[in-house]
Amino acid sequence: MIRVDGLKVVFARGTPLEKTAIAHVDLALAEGEFVTVIGSNGAGKSTLLAAIAGDVPVAGGRIAIGGRDVTDWAPARRARHVARVFQDPLAGSCAELAIEENLAIAAARGTRRGWTAALATARRQLFRSRVAELGLGLEDRLGDRMGLLSGGQRQALALVMATLAGSEVLLLDEHTAALDPAMAEFVLDLTRRLVAAHRLTTLMVTHSMRQALDLGGRTVMLHEGRVILDVAGEARAGLSVDDLVAMFRRVRGGAPLDDDALMTS
Amino acid sequence: MSAIAFWGAVELGLVYAFVAVGVFIAFRVLSFPDLTVDGSFPLGAAVAAVMITAGLDPWLACLAAALAGAAAGLVTAFLNVRFGILNLLASILTMIALFSINLRVMGRPNVALVNRPTVLTPFYDLGLADHLVRPLLLLVLVIATVALVARFLASDFGLAMRATGQNPRMALANGIDTGRQVYVGMGLSNALVGLGGALFAQVAGFADVTAGVGTIIVGLAAVIVGETLLRARGMLVALAACVAGSVLYRIAVQLALSSDAIGLTASDLNLATAVLVTIALVLPRLRARGLAWRSRPT
Numbered sequence: 410m411i412r413v414d415g416l417k418v419v420f421a422r423g424t425p426l427e428k429t430a431i432a433h434v435d436l437a438l439a440e441g442e443f444v445t446v447i448g449s450n451g452a453g454k455s456t457l458l459a460a461i462a463g464d465v466p467v468a469g470g471r472i473a474i475g476g477r478d479v480t481d482w483a484p485a486r487r488a489r490h491v492a493r494v495f496q497d498p499l500a501g502s503c504a505e506l507a508i509e510e511n512l513a514i515a516a517a518r519g520t521r522r523g524w525t526a527a528l529a530t531a532r533r534q535l536f537r538s539r540v541a542e543l544g545l546g547l548e549d550r551l552g553d554r555m556g557l558l559s560g561g562q563r564q565a566l567a568l569v570m571a572t573l574a575g576s577e578v579l580l581l582d583e584h585t586a587a588l589d590p591a592m593a594e595f596v597l598d599l600t601r602r603l604v605a606a607h608r609l610t611t612l613m614v615t616h617s618m619r620q621a622l623d624l625g626g627r628t629v630m631l632h633e634g635r636v637i638l639d640v641a642g643e644a645r646a647g648l649s650v651d652d653l654v655a656m657f658r659r660v661r662g663g664a665p666l667d668d669d670a671l672m673t674s
Numbered sequence: 675m676s677a678i679a680f681w682g683a684v685e686l687g688l689v690y691a692f693v694a695v696g697v698f699i700a701f702r703v704l705s706f707p708d709l710t711v712d713g714s715f716p717l718g719a720a721v722a723a724v725m726i727t728a729g730l731d732p733w734l735a736c737l738a739a740a741l742a743g744a745a746a747g748l749v750t751a752f753l754n755v756r757f758g759i760l761n762l763l764a765s766i767l768t769m770i771a772l773f774s775i776n777l778r779v780m781g782r783p784n785v786a787l788v789n790r791p792t793v794l795t796p797f798y799d800l801g802l803a804d805h806l807v808r809p810l811l812l813l814v815l816v817i818a819t820v821a822l823v824a825r826f827l828a829s830d831f832g833l834a835m836r837a838t839g840q841n842p843r844m845a846l847a848n849g850i851d852t853g854r855q856v857y858v859g860m861g862l863s864n865a866l867v868g869l870g871g872a873l874f875a876q877v878a879g880f881a882d883v884t885a886g887v888g889t890i891i892v893g894l895a896a897v898i899v900g901e902t903l904l905r906a907r908g909m910l911v912a913l914a915a916c917v918a919g920s921v922l923y924r925i926a927v928q929l930a931l932s933s934d935a936i937g938l939t940a941s942d943l944n945l946a947t948a949v950l951v952t953i954a955l956v957l958p959r960l961r962a963r964g965l966a967w968r969s970r971p972t
Contacts, residue, residue: 462847488849501847503840506833507907513830514837518849522830554907570848 410577410610411438411461415470418456418634422468430456432634434470440577443604443611443625447618449657452631454614455496458580461612463487475577489519492571492609494564496583501567504556508547508566511555512536515570539569543599561592565599572603579604581613585620597624618650632660675932681805683928687921688812689877690892692870694900694916695823697893699863702912703827704856705839709765709890710750713772714743714864716886718871720776723785723881732793736872743868746772747860755853776883784882785875792876808877815873816917819866824910826862832909835859867893888944891951896920898954923950 418431431453438444448454459465461472463484471480474490495501502511513527516535533551541548543565547558555563564584571579581600585593601624604611615621621628628645630638630653637660640648675683693715700708718739725735746768753764777783797807826832837845838855845852867889875881900919906912930938930946938946 464846483851484846485849485851488847493847495843495847500841501844503837503844505840505907506836510833510836514833514845514848514850517830517834520830522834522850524826524829524831526828527830527833528828 410440410442410475411436411612412473413437413457413461413470414473416457416460416467416472417469418453418460418465419468420465429634430465431460434631434634434636436629436636436639438610438612440610441608442627443609444613444627444629445621445625446612446614446629446631447616447621447653448631449661451633453634454631455582456634457631458493458582458612458614461487461578462491462493462580490576491578491580492518492574492576493580494567494571494582494584496586498560498563498567498587501570502555502563504554506555507552508540508555508558509533509536509551511566512540512551512570512573516573518574519576520574535573539573540566543569559592561588561596564588564592564596568596568599568603572607572609577610579609579611581611583614583616586616600624618653622648622650622653630656675928678805679928679932680925681809683924684921685805685809685812685877687896687924688809688816688917689870689874690896690924691812691816691917691920692819692866692873693889693893694896694920695819695913696863696866696870697890698897698913698916699823699859699866701894701897703836703839704859704863706754706856706860707762707765708747708750708860708863709762710746710768710772710860710864711867711893712886712889713769713776714746714867714886715871715874715889716776716881716883717746717772717779718743718868719875719881719885720779720785720871720883721868722872723787723875724779724781726787726790726792726876727785732791732795732876736793736869739872740865740869743871744861744865746868747862747864748857750864751857751860755856772886773883776886780881780883783884784880787875787879787881793873794876812873812877819869820910820913820917823862823866824913827909827913831858888947891944891947892923893920895923895947895951895954898951899923902954 413434413436416431416434420428420430434457446454446457456465460467463479463482467480471478473479474487479487509528513532516532536551537548540551545562545565547562547566585596588596597620611625613624622645627641629636638656693711696711700706721742722735722739725738726732750765750768753759753767754761794808794811797811798804800807802810827836834845834850835855835858837848838850838852842852874885896919897916898919899922900915903918904911904915906915927943927946930936931940
């Protein structure tokens with residue numbers, strides 16, 4: 410479903426600040442596969458997601474989604490097939506618009522936006538039932554401004570928004586990193602449920618080794634813009650967080666992890 | 675203030691209501707600080723005046739003025755979207771260029787429309803006083819415009835435009851072509867301003883190349899006065915507030931000018947408007963600071 414071949418991303422090319430964010434990545438996700446991506450800061454995790462979504466230009470390689478080569482597609486065009494949830498809960502919705510208006514924007518993703526009323530009755534009913542599934546009581550507040558909600562509530566709604574319109578691929582960029590532990594757990598559980606219900610091919614970047622092993626069926630570790638570990642099935646089932654940390658240490662030449670605590674949580 | 679002066683103020687307020695709605699679309703919906711309006715307002719007036727003088731139908735002249743305004747807005751959008759020129763600067767470039775273009779359109783600094791048929795002419799025979807006919811017809815046009823724009827902003831396309839103005843990253847992630855939204859929004863905004871200019875020329879009886887100076891501030895004043903009076907999230911109410919703001923602003927100006935005690939003359943209008951808009955912009959911030967001060971831990 411997602412196919413990345415020889416991807417290379419370079420920032421500030423041709424300047425003294427030139428930085429190779431992704432040196433060379435080959436990665437293929439089968440339909441319905443749920444892959445978690447880990448790596449230290451600067452490993453290229455978020456850049457990989459941004460490249461697939463079309464936010465950053467690629468310096469080399471091809472990206473295909475659902476068999477279509479999308480390397481030259483603008484982000485808006487890719488959004489027909491790709492849904493996203495950002496790390497910053499404020500980034501995924503409009504604070505000044507009502508909850509239902511945000512949902513309407515997401516519901517029209519991938520369609521031709523025309524003159525039809527954005528908040529038609531049928532849509533409102535769909536929103537109500539989808540939001541009610543969250544169990545947060547937000548279905549009675551659909552007319553409220555998005556900005557009145559907590560980060561966790563907004564992130565939960567961002568996941569609903571990402572799964573409102575049909576899409577093939579879901580990209581999650583450390584979408585629980587900014588939440589308190591209880592809300593993060595809630596959002597993770599919601600992620601599991603929605604991905605399963607909509608059979609989405611999912612790529613989830615995370616800082617947490619625990620999350621990386623708990624969710625999905627395959628884990629990829631990036632380091633300095635390359636894939637240094639790609640495990641699935643039994644090999645992955647036998648891995649513990651400690652194993653991953655040890656692996657991390659090895660690739661970094663034995664240097665201790667400055668963010669051990671965060672990674673293993 | 676006499677009744678005629680009062681209705682004159684209402685009339686001017688309704689003409690500038692088109693500007694207010696246009697400014698609302700640029701500033702509030704798209705978050706695009708657009709000064710093009712200082713050029714597209716006299717552009718609309720010039721196009722309409724020249725066409726009416728040439729004997730063409732005044733309604734056709736209004737349509738042409740709106741299209742000319744839209745073209746001006748598209749130029750600003752093009753400079754911003756295609757070449758990444760800062761939005762404010764892009765609009766100033768268009769505004770400056772329009773001054774020359776407006777002179778070209780008219781062939782001279784001003785065109786008089788005295789004794790020419792305008793969109794108002796057929797309605798003068800209905801038996802109402804002239805100073806009531808003008809605001810009534812304008813009110814009908816304003817209501818129709820507000821209804822259409824409100825419906826537009828409630829559509830999928832309009833909602834996409836609001837998302838583009840508020841959170842472009844979110845808009846892109848949801849498949850919204852933000853560049854196209856800027857084109858359409860700026861075109862629509864300046865079309866309304868151009869239409870306002872065309873109506874101004876017909877109501878005032880002339881088109882003048884300097885008529886656009888400060889249009890943006892007058893439009894902003896209307897939007898801000900309206901927002902202060904009616905705090906609403908619904909688009910219909912927000913647009914109605916722009917219209918009310920525009921009319922109230924004109925009545926307030928008329929009151930200030932007709933009061934001997936204050937001693938203002940028409941030439942003080944721009945200063946008074948600038949001060950008013952500044953106060954309106956500063957007040958909410960001062961109020962917020964005052965609240966923070968009062969609720970500070972002791």
